[in-house]
Amino acid sequence: MTDTRGQGPSYETYNGPLPGERAGAQQPSGPYHPPQAYGAQAPAAAAGGQNTGAVRRPRTGARTTPRTRKARLRVAKADPWSVMKVSFLLSIALGICTIVAASVLWMVMDAMGVFSTVGGTISEATGSNESNGFDLQSFLSLPRVLMFTSVIAVIDVVLMTALATLGAFIYNLSAGFVGGVELTLAEDE
Secondary structure, eight states: OOOOSOOOOOTTTOOSOOTTSOTTOOOOSSOOOOOOSSOOOOHHHHTTSOOOSOOOOOOTTOOSSOOOOEEEEEEOOOOHHHHHHHHHHHHHHHHHHHHHHHHHHHHHHHHHTHHHHHHHHHHHHHTOOTTTSOOHHHHTOHHHHHHHHHHHHHHHHHHHHHHHHHHHHHHHHHHHHHOOEEEEEEOOO
């Protein structure tokens, strides 16, 4: 490929205005000093003499409580992939909590004798003896309860993840029409 722009000035020797600058503007030769709100202290004031410039004094009627900064933000879009990942992890944590809670509840109820008492009441109500009656304690054994709770937890993980992802898609569609949810955030003191 051939350069068709021709020979231009080298960057080291270029003294013209930069893009965005006026051609006739003069650049100061010394360093830039921004304007000061209060005059600089004179050398006599630094040596202990009288200051001829303005001195900054605190205001007497100043507010003692700091102002709380607030910002208004708008949630314009929820990324469905990140919503799916977060909802998957949260639903797994909820499933584990469900399994642990069911096992603890079963152990407490077994220690209190609830299963044997309810099983005896059912046997008396049906008029059957122990050999051919309904045995609640064997029907609601801990492995069977944990298996049922695990199945419910797995179904819960799949459904919560799918519903949260679908909710993110629906939110993005509705936020396109109405602009999204507006939040006002305040700085904590």
